[in-house]
Amino acid sequence: MGIKPLSVVILAAGQGKRMNSDLPKVLQLLAGRPLLSHVVNTAHHLDPTSVVVVYGHGGAQVQAALAQVQATLAQVPVEWVLQANQLGTGHAVMQAMPIIPDDHQVLVLYGDVPLIRAATLQRLLEAGDTSPLALLAVLMGDPTGYGRIVRDATGKALAIVEHRDATPAQLNIREVFSGILVAKASRLRGWLKSLSNTNDQQEYYLTDIVAAAAQGGPEVAVVICDVAEVMGVNDKVQLADVEGVYRRERTRELMRAGATLADPKRVDVRGTVTVGRDVFIDINVIFEGEVHLGARVKIGPNCLIRNARIGQDTEVFANSIIDNATAAENCRIGPYARLRPGTVLYAEVHVGNFVEIKNSELQAGAKANHLSYLGDAHIGAKVNVGAGTITCNYDGQNKWPTVIEDGAFIGSGSMLVAPVRIGANATIGAGSTIGINAPAGKLTLTRAKQISVEGWNRPQKFNDDEKGEVISTAIQKKPGA
Numbered sequence: 001m002g003i004k005p006l007s008v009v010i011l012a013a014g015q016g017k018r019m020n021s022d023l024p025k026v027l028q029l030l031a032g033r034p035l036l037s038h039v040v041n042t043a044h045h046l047d048p049t050s051v052v053v054v055y056g057h058g059g060a061q062v063q064a065a066l067a068q069v070q071a072t073l074a075q076v077p078v079e080w081v082l083q084a085n086q087l088g089t090g091h092a093v094m095q096a097m098p099i100i101p102d103d104h105q106v107l108v109l110y111g112d113v114p115l116i117r118a119a120t121l122q123r124l125l126e127a128g129d130t131s132p133l134a135l136l137a138v139l140m141g142d143p144t145g146y147g148r149i150v151r152d153a154t155g156k157a158l159a160i161v162e163h164r165d166a167t168p169a170q171l172n173i174r175e176v177f178s179g180i181l182v183a184k185a186s187r188l189r190g191w192l193k194s195l196s197n198t199n200d201q202q203e204y205y206l207t208d209i210v211a212a213a214a215q216g217g218p219e220v221a222v223v224i225c226d227v228a229e230v231m232g233v234n235d236k237v238q239l240a241d242v243e244g245v246y247r248r249e250r251t252r253e254l255m256r257a258g259a260t261l262a263d264p265k266r267v268d269v270r271g272t273v274t275v276g277r278d279v280f281i282d283i284n285v286i287f288e289g290e291v292h293l294g295a296r297v298k299i300g301p302n303c304l305i306r307n308a309r310i311g312q313d314t315e316v317f318a319n320s321i322i323d324n325a326t327a328a329e330n331c332r333i334g335p336y337a338r339l340r341p342g343t344v345l346y347a348e349v350h351v352g353n354f355v356e357i358k359n360s361e362l363q364a365g366a367k368a369n370h371l372s373y374l375g376d377a378h379i380g381a382k383v384n385v386g387a388g389t390i391t392c393n394y395d396g397q398n399k400w401p402t403v404i405e406d407g408a409f410i411g412s413g414s415m416l417v418a419p420v421r422i423g424a425n426a427t428i429g430a431g432s433t434i435g436i437n438a439p440a441g442k443l444t445l446t447r448a449k450q451i452s453v454e455g456w457n458r459p460q461k462f463n464d465d466e467k468g469e470v471i472s473t474a475i476q477k478k479p480g481a
Contacts, residue, residue, distance in 0.1 A: 088203025
């Protein structure tokens with residue numbers, strides 16, 4: 001951070017009418033998180049003394065949503081300041097100043113400008129150490145609608161002129177103000193007091209402080225950044241544009257770290273992903289939360305990976321979901337597998353087609369390859385779980401555990417009614433319902449007597465009249481009819 005203590009002021013009071021949404025603008029989602037949370041997290045990377053959010057429309061919603069995000073992070077608590085009437089950006093900053101000491105630097109950010117980088121803001125803070133006011137600017141090919149930075153013949157920044165007020169010569173200026181600035185709190189307080197709302201919007205513009213700052217004293221500093229960093233979000237089209245930039249940046253980080261992406265445009269990173277060397281990620285994969293992929297992991301198409309660790313050389317096949325789960329090295333998962341929270345797979349485990357696992361661990365070499373549900377279970381090493389096996393873990397009120405010890409073989413179509421234990425190297429016959437512990441090393445099965453019914457014929461299809469007669473006859477023959 002800069003030499004002086006830092007207060008970050010984030011303007012987040014706007015309604016966002018162009019969003020056509022019931023959500024306040026700053027709560028629209030970018031990569032699965034509210035826009036405002038991205039800005040707050042970036043601010044915290046600067047190690048501020050305080051973070052002040054100026055809120056207005058939908059204040060209760062905004063505060064509740066940010067509280068949920070902050071609950072998972074060790075951050076300086078946000079201080080909230082109400083802007084009851086939205087009278088411009090200058091007026092918004094005025095609301096925050098009473099709680100900011102004079103010796104602080106004040107960094108002004110915006111809750112709908114989520115892509116700004118901490119490294120860029122660090123450069124701005126350093127410029128603010130030697131100047132009472134530092135502006136973040138961009139060079140635009142088409143600056144239509146933006147405020148131009150007006151300089152004198154020596155290059156000194158004199159003022160910011162809004163597009164609608166610019167002269168023909170000023171309209172040719174390509175250097176525009178992003179809205180983000182750093183100022184010494186004592187000086188900023190004085191400049192804000194001098195603002196006037198005698199304009200067509202009857203608002204107090206923060207940009208008007210530049211002219212005051214340029215009169216005498218050190219020059220106003222200007223730091224240039226990439227246009228993408230200061231993209232604002234005012235409607236759903238701009239939200240999609242920002243999402244595209246965010247996705248591109250995250251996928252480039254993955255590729256630089258050693259991952260191969262089949263199509264970077266069709267991978268979404270909605271959290272933090274770390275990868276080992278030679279990871280392969282196919283199309284339409286979504287990452288959420290904290291995800292780690294070990295070396296040579298392969299992720300097939302159409303997968304969702306959320307808060308997961310996947311060990312080296314493991315392959316996740318198409319259309320699988322891994323949610324708050326862990327897989328060790330050399331596992332095979334899917335296609336169409338679902339690992340729910342609390343699942344732990346040890347080395348060389350196979351989980352196949354349409355297998356769902358929840359709050360269970362499968363020890364090394366265990367296999368459940370087809371059409372099974374395993375919940376609240378401990379599956380031992382080298383256990384084979386046959387197709388259609390279900391651990392019946394819920395009695396309508398409580399969850400109960402199933403333990404299958406090492407080397408057991410569970411025949412297809414078995415129902416294991418928990419709480420129950422299957423001994424080591426036991427075999428459960430196909431189609432069994434097991435509600436009593438099965439001994440180690442033995443075959444255990446339950447079978448009803450099989451019969452064949454003589455004289456039985458398959459049902460035949462009747463026309464409507466015939467069907468009516470059959471129904472009437474059947475009703476008359478029923479006992480009590």
